Amino acid sequence: MWCNAAMGRAQTGTGARPPRATIIDVAREAGVSPATVSRVLTGSKPVSAGPEQRVRAAVARLGYRPNPAAQGLLRGTTSAVGVVVPDLSNPYFAEVLKGVTNAAQQADFRTLVADTGEKAATERDAALELSRWADGVVLCSPRMSQWELTELAEAVPRLVCVNRLSRASIPAVAVDFEAGVASICRHLRELGHRRVAYLRGPARAWSERARQRALRAAAGPDLEIVQIPCGSSSVDGHRAADAALATRATAVVAFSDYVALGALARFDELGVSVPDEISLTGFDDISLSRLVSPRLTTVTVNKQDLGRRAWELFVETGADGEDGPVVMVTPELVVRASTGAPADVAGSLPKTAADR
Amino acid sequence: MWCNAAMGRAQTGTGARPPRATIIDVAREAGVSPATVSRVLTGSKPVSAGPEQRVRAAVARLGYRPNPAAQGLLRGTTSAVGVVVPDLSNPYFAEVLKGVTNAAQQADFRTLVADTGEKAATERDAALELSRWADGVVLCSPRMSQWELTELAEAVPRLVCVNRLSRASIPAVAVDFEAGVASICRHLRELGHRRVAYLRGPARAWSERARQRALRAAAGPDLEIVQIPCGSSSVDGHRAADAALATRATAVVAFSDYVALGALARFDELGVSVPDEISLTGFDDISLSRLVSPRLTTVTVNKQDLGRRAWELFVETGADGEDGPVVMVTPELVVRASTGAPADVAGSLPKTAADR
DNA sequence: GGCCGAGCGGAAAACCTTTTCCGAAAATCA
DNA sequence: TGATTTTCGGAAAAGGTTTTCCGCTCGGCC
Numbered sequence: 001m002w003c004n005a006a007m008g009r010a011q012t013g014t015g016a017r018p019p020r021a022t023i024i025d026v027a028r029e030a031g032v033s034p035a036t037v038s039r040v041l042t043g044s045k046p047v048s049a050g051p052e053q054r055v056r057a058a059v060a061r062l063g064y065r066p067n068p069a070a071q072g073l074l075r076g077t078t079s080a081v082g083v084v085v086p087d088l089s090n091p092y093f094a095e096v097l098k099g100v101t102n103a104a105q106q107a108d109f110r111t112l113v114a115d116t117g118e119k120a121a122t123e124r125d126a127a128l129e130l131s132r133w134a135d136g137v138v139l140c141s142p143r144m145s146q147w148e149l150t151e152l153a154e155a156v157p158r159l160v161c162v163n164r165l166s167r168a169s170i171p172a173v174a175v176d177f178e179a180g181v182a183s184i185c186r187h188l189r190e191l192g193h194r195r196v197a198y199l200r201g202p203a204r205a206w207s208e209r210a211r212q213r214a215l216r217a218a219a220g221p222d223l224e225i226v227q228i229p230c231g232s233s234s235v236d237g238h239r240a241a242d243a244a245l246a247t248r249a250t251a252v253v254a255f256s257d258y259v260a261l262g263a264l265a266r267f268d269e270l271g272v273s274v275p276d277e278i279s280l281t282g283f284d285d286i287s288l289s290r291l292v293s294p295r296l297t298t299v300t301v302n303k304q305d306l307g308r309r310a311w312e313l314f315v316e317t318g319a320d321g322e323d324g325p326v327v328m329v330t331p332e333l334v335v336r337a338s339t340g341a342p343a344d345v346a347g348s349l350p351k352t353a354a355d356r
Numbered sequence: 357m358w359c360n361a362a363m364g365r366a367q368t369g370t371g372a373r374p375p376r377a378t379i380i381d382v383a384r385e386a387g388v389s390p391a392t393v394s395r396v397l398t399g400s401k402p403v404s405a406g407p408e409q410r411v412r413a414a415v416a417r418l419g420y421r422p423n424p425a426a427q428g429l430l431r432g433t434t435s436a437v438g439v440v441v442p443d444l445s446n447p448y449f450a451e452v453l454k455g456v457t458n459a460a461q462q463a464d465f466r467t468l469v470a471d472t473g474e475k476a477a478t479e480r481d482a483a484l485e486l487s488r489w490a491d492g493v494v495l496c497s498p499r500m501s502q503w504e505l506t507e508l509a510e511a512v513p514r515l516v517c518v519n520r521l522s523r524a525s526i527p528a529v530a531v532d533f534e535a536g537v538a539s540i541c542r543h544l545r546e547l548g549h550r551r552v553a554y555l556r557g558p559a560r561a562w563s564e565r566a567r568q569r570a571l572r573a574a575a576g577p578d579l580e581i582v583q584i585p586c587g588s589s590s591v592d593g594h595r596a597a598d599a600a601l602a603t604r605a606t607a608v609v610a611f612s613d614y615v616a617l618g619a620l621a622r623f624d625e626l627g628v629s630v631p632d633e634i635s636l637t638g639f640d641d642i643s644l645s646r647l648v649s650p651r652l653t654t655v656t657v658n659k660q661d662l663g664r665r666a667w668e669l670f671v672e673t674g675a676d677g678e679d680g681p682v683v684m685v686t687p688e689l690v691v692r693a694s695t696g697a698p699a700d701v702a703g704s705l706p707k708t709a710a711d712r
Numbered sequence: 713g714g715c716c717g718a719g720c721g722g723a724a725a726a727c728c729t730t731t732t733c734c735g736a737a738a739a740t741c742a
Numbered sequence: 743t744g745a746t747t748t749t750c751g752g753a754a755a756a757g758g759t760t761t762t763c764c765g766c767t768c769g770g771c772c
């Protein structure tokens with residue numbers, strides 16, 4: 001009875017568990033045809049009570065679960081979505097991934113994840129590979145070139161971008177970085193800052209280019225912006241902090257919270273007081289930013305929501321697949337304790353914007 | 357030429373891309389049989405130069421990539437590994453996931469991820485579901501009961517646990533929490549602390565029980581330990597900090613770094629100075645712990661390495677599948693700035709252990 | 713020059729499930 | 743009661759790949 005198909009392969013002799021029961025085993029056990037078993041399980045056609053009960057009993061007895069590969073082969077879909085991120089260690093991407101995963105789980109979809117280690121060169125391959133195993137791919141903050149991205153969009157059936165807009169009508173959900181950076185600059189100028197150091201993110205990142213646009217727009221006779229090459233991780237921020245200090249700027253605008261936390265740690269090491277001697281801002285509002293001292297002035301982005309929206313776009317894309325809808329998320333400035341008036345005007349201006 | 361099989365299904369009329377080329381299309385294009393195409397691509401049997409070249413050209417021309425579902429159906433394997441974590445927002449689990457993913461990528465395996473949202477009840481289903489789509493599952497710090505875990509190990513072909521040991525001979529890689537907590541307690545006692553508050557982790561976590569064992573062993577006439585219910589996230593730590601303060605302990609031992617950072621933020625809000633008024637320790641050494649002020653005294657755990665070792669165990673398990681090897685990782689105490697002598701003995705004892 | 717072996721390539725089965733097509737039985741109506 | 747429709751279940755094909763089995767051809771050796 002239980003040894004039906006198991007005999008065929010029982011060569012190893014060790015504790016080899018019997019090969020998984022197939023729909024044929026269930027059918028035989030229930031005394032019906034495989035078609036009936038399938039109908040009971042998928043509900044594709046009604047089955048009368050007698051056989052149905054026998055099938056359900058057999059399924060339970062044998063612990064049968066349909067083989068996804070066979071289903072996938074037939075249906076042509078995988079019920080899986082791929083997510084490509086630059087770095088899982090970065091809390092930002094971990095949160096976005098969590099958002100996608102949770103939304104996908106609700107819809108009975110699996111999530112495949114690939115970490116490119118911040119290497120733009122591997123993004124293409126990772127996405128391509130994932131697209132073989134999934135119905136589509138969510139590309140998180142891709143650093144690849146516009147041209148590569150366009151080409152990729154043709155090879156991957158359902159491509160959704162996060163934080164990357166393109167001319168190629170790829171569905172995307174993105175934070176309005178320009179608005180965010182603009183509000184940071186406004187905040188700093190209102191505090192009296194006239195010279196600001198900016199810790200640059202990855203040169204290839206679209207979000208970095210968006211920030212640059214906003215910085216150019218904000219710069220002027222009353223606000224000078226000094227660019228410091230940096231990166232996207234906290235150790236990058238830690239490393240770049242000294243150079244930022246050397247510019248004699250009164251405020252430092254970091255590419256992200258993650259970077260800002262690194263810079264903040266360096267300032268602490270050097271005994272540079274924030275915000276008394278220098279102001280510091282981040283971007284993204286990762287959870288840790290509320291926990292450091294001083295609490296970081298930043299721009300809030302609901303990262304899990306970003307992931308959820310990417311999922312929704314993924315679902316829509318399946319439905320029509322025509323236009324490339326773009327969802328823009330506008331972030332909000334939150335003023336905390338890491339920004340204040342510059343030292344030279346501290347006496348004449350209020351200490352923090354919150355006091356106004 | 358390009359319209360070979362595409363004609364058959366071109367009903368929709370919209371921009372429906374041609375259905376993916378199959379091995380049969382390639383065979384026809386190259387003027388060989390499907391078997392030869394397969395042999396060229398898998399290298400399972402030698403093929404002479406002429407056909408081989410024609411096949412490769414046809415593959416490139418058609419952009420053919422084998423259908424993984426069909427391969428999986430035939431081979432009975434998926435080249436994928438599942439990872440179940442309690443919470444992707446927790447940097448600890450994100451790092452472990454990264455470790456598994458990177459190791460798996462090297463071996464041309466995909467990673468499937470599920471987030472249980474710290475709900476022990478959903479762990480079983482998540483693992484079971486993932487095991488359908490993957491060759492095995494890595495269970496990260498499962499909160500489920502010992503009994504459930506044993507049962508699960510029978511249903512999932514290749515189960516590997518991280519930070520969870522069991523009697524059921526499930527392969528596992530785990531941090532030696534007892535040694536870690538013991539070294540923390542020793543450190544605090546040497547500093548002169550006699551009354552310590554412990555911020556408890558999730559009651560169901562095996563790692564929490566291991567910590568409890570170590571605490572019981574460390575407790576004695578010269579070291580009193582007061583238990584404070586808390587949790588595993590930074591907001592839990594933030595919330596529990598007041599209760600810890602109320603115990604009038606001179607040091608707080610947090611379940612993890614993530615929790616400790618929450619407590620630290622609360623202390624900062626309350627104006628309680630660390631370590632002058634109260635000492636604080638974490639566990640895990642997440643990257644942010646080096647960035648806060650004061651830098652956290654903690655116990656280092658290489659989390660990505662933990663994930664990589666879990667992957668190795670997964671690979672081994674496939675080979676024999678007999679014994680349940682257990683890899684123990686011994687963590688190391690790193691004394692930073694968040695611990696010092698208690699206020700009442702500050703004059704008579706060195707300020708930090710590092711001064712000795 | 714003939715025989716044997718090796719090497720190469722094709723036909724077909726197998727993997728497991730879903731779905732279409734069809735036959736049989738039951739139910740409905742005149 | 744006989745004819746017709748409906749309902750239900752089985753047989754078989756399809757989905758794409760790998761692999762076994764077998765036949766063919768070409769080379770070498772006697």
